[in-house]
Amino acid sequence: MCGDEARSLTALNNKPSGADVQALPRRRNERAIHGVADIVGVLVAGNSKLDTDLALAVKTGNAEAVARALRIVGDEQAAPELRAALVQALAEAGNGQVVPAIIKILGRGGLVGLRKAVLAVAGKFDDARIATTVITGYEARFAGEPGLRDAALRLLASRREWVNLLWAEIAAGRIRPREFSDDVVQQLEAYPDPGVAAAVRKHWVNLRPRLSSAEKVAEAARLKKVIVGRGALGDAARGQTHFAQRCASCHQLWGEGGSIGPELTGYERGNPDFWLTGILDPSLEIHEGFGTYTLTLTSGESLLGLLVKQDANGATLRDLAGQMHAARTEKIASLTALPVSLMPEGLLAGLDDAALRDLFSYLMKLQAGGSKAMRMIR
Numbered sequence: 121m122c123g124d125e126a127r128s129l130t131a132l133n134n135k136p137s138g139a140d141v142q143a144l145p146r147r148r149n150e151r152a153i154h155g156v157a158d159i160v161g162v163l164v165a166g167n168s169k170l171d172t173d174l175a176l177a178v179k180t181g182n183a184e185a186v187a188r189a190l191r192i193v194g195d196e197q198a199a200p201e202l203r204a205a206l207v208q209a210l211a212e213a214g215n216g217q218v219v220p221a222i223i224k225i226l227g228r229g230g231l232v233g234l235r236k237a238v239l240a241v242a243g244k245f246d247d248a249r250i251a252t253t254v255i256t257g258y259e260a261r262f263a264g265e266p267g268l269r270d271a272a273l274r275l276l277a278s279r280r281e282w283v284n285l286l287w288a289e290i291a292a293g294r295i296r297p298r299e300f301s302d303d304v305v306q307q308l309e310a311y312p313d314p315g316v317a318a319a320v321r322k323h324w325v326n327l328r329p330r331l332s333s334a335e336k337v338a339e340a341a342r343l344k345k346v347i348v349g350r351g352a353l354g355d356a357a358r359g360q361t362h363f364a365q366r367c368a369s370c371h372q373l374w375g376e377g378g379s380i381g382p383e384l385t386g387y388e389r390g391n392p393d394f395w396l397t398g399i400l401d402p403s404l405e406i407h408e409g410f411g412t413y414t415l416t417l418t419s420g421e422s423l424l425g426l427l428v429k430q431d432a433n434g435a436t437l438r439d440l441a442g443q444m445h446a447a448r449t450e451k452i453a454s455l456t457a458l459p460v461s462l463m464p465e466g467l468l469a470g471l472d473d474a475a476l477r478d479l480f481s482y483l484m485k486l487q488a489g490g491s492k493a494m495r496m497i498r
C-alpha cells in the first residue's frame with residue numbers, strides 16, 4: 121500500500137533500503153502461491169468429507185432428494201454432521217423450505233457444530249425471523265461460546281436490514297461492541313451506506329486504535345529491542361500458547377493452525393523484520409490470493425472473505441469461519457476488493473516484554489519440538 125512505510129519499516133534492517141524493498145515482494149509472491157494451493161487443498165478435503173450423494177442430489181434440485189433432506193434436517197435423532205451438510209446444500213440451492221428448520225435449530229441450545237454450520241448459511245434467506253431468533257437467544261445460546269458468538273454476529277452483519285437490529289441491541293446494552301471480531305467490523309465498514317459508517321465509527325472508535333505509520337516505525341524499533349536485545353531469549357513453549365490464542369486461527373506453523381493466512385513455517389522466520397512488518401502492518405502489502413473482498417448478492421446478503429475463485433460463471437468466497445460461499449454471476453450485485461488485510465492490527469496488544477520474547481522465540485525457533493530459542497540472525 122504505502123511505499124514510504126515499506127521503506128521505513130525495512131530501513132530498520134540498517135541495510136540499503138532500496139534492495140530490501142525490491143527483494144521483499146518477490147519472496148512474498150512465491151509464498152502467496154503456496155497459500156492459495158493450501159486453501160484449495162483444504163477446500164477439496166473438507167467437501168469430500170461432508171458431501172453425501174443426497175446433498176449433491178439436493179443441489180441439482182431433485183424433488184425427492186429435497187423432501188428427504190428436509191425430513192433429515194428436521195429429525196433430531198439424525199447425525200448432526202449430516203443435518204449440517206444438508207442444511208448447507210438446501211441453502212446453497214436457495215431452497216426456502218429449509219427456513220423453518222433453520223429457525224428451529226437456532227432456537228435451541230446444544231449441538232454447537234450444527235448451529236455454527238447453520239449460522240454460516242442462514243444469511244442466504246431474506247427472512248427476519250432468522251435474525252430475531254438469533255437476537256432473542258443471543259445471551260443464552262450464542263454469546264458464551266466464542267465460535268458461536270462470532271458466527272452469530274457475522275450472520276447478523278450479513279444483511280443490511282439485520283444490521284439495524286444489531287444497532288438496537290447495542291444501544292440497549294445487550295450486545296457489546298467488544299464482542300465483535302475484527303472481520304465483522306470490517307464487514308460492517310464495507311457497506312456503502314453513510315448511516316452504517318457513522319454507527320461503526322461511533323461504536324468502535326476507541327476499541328481498535330490503529331497506529332499511524334510513524335507510530336508503527338517507533339513500535340517496530342521498540343519491539344525489536346525487546347526481542348533481539350541482550351538476554352532476550354524467551355520460552356518457546358510458553359510462546360506457543362500465545363501463538364495458539366492470537367495467530368493459529370488463521371496461520372499454520374509447525375503443522376498447527378488454520379489456513380486463512382499464509383503458512384508461516386518458511387525460511388524468513390529467522391528475520392525479526394519479517395515478523396514485525398507482517399504483524400504491525402498487515403495491510404502494507406496484501407498477497408495475491410489473500411485479498412479481502414466483499415461480495416453482495418442480489419438477494420441482499422453481503423459477505424466478507426478471501427476470494428478463492430472467480431470466473432465467467434461466478435465467484436467463490438471463503439469467510440473467516442472457513443465457510444465457502446459460491447455465487448453465480450447473475451446473483452452477484454457487486455464484488456469489491458477492500459484495501460485492507462483480513463489480518464487485524466493490534467495483535468500484540470496486552471503482551472508484556474516477557475510474553476513478547478516468548479512468542480517470538482516460538483515464531484523464530486529453528487525447528488519443531490524442543491523449546492530452545494534460536495540464535496538471532498543479526
Ligand code: HEC
Binds near residue numbers: 368369382394403468
Ligand atoms: C484473522 C486472521 C489472521 C490472524 C488472527 C493473524 N493473521 Fe497473519 N495474516 C493473515 C492474512 C490473511 C495474511 C495475508 C495478508 C496479506 O497479505 O495482507 C497474513 C499475513 C501475515 C504475515 C506476512 C506473511 C508473509 O508471507 O509475508 C505474517 C508475518 C503474519 N501474518 C503473522 C501473524 C502472526 C504472528 C499472528 C499472531 C500474532 C497473525 N499473523 C494473526 C491473517 C491472520
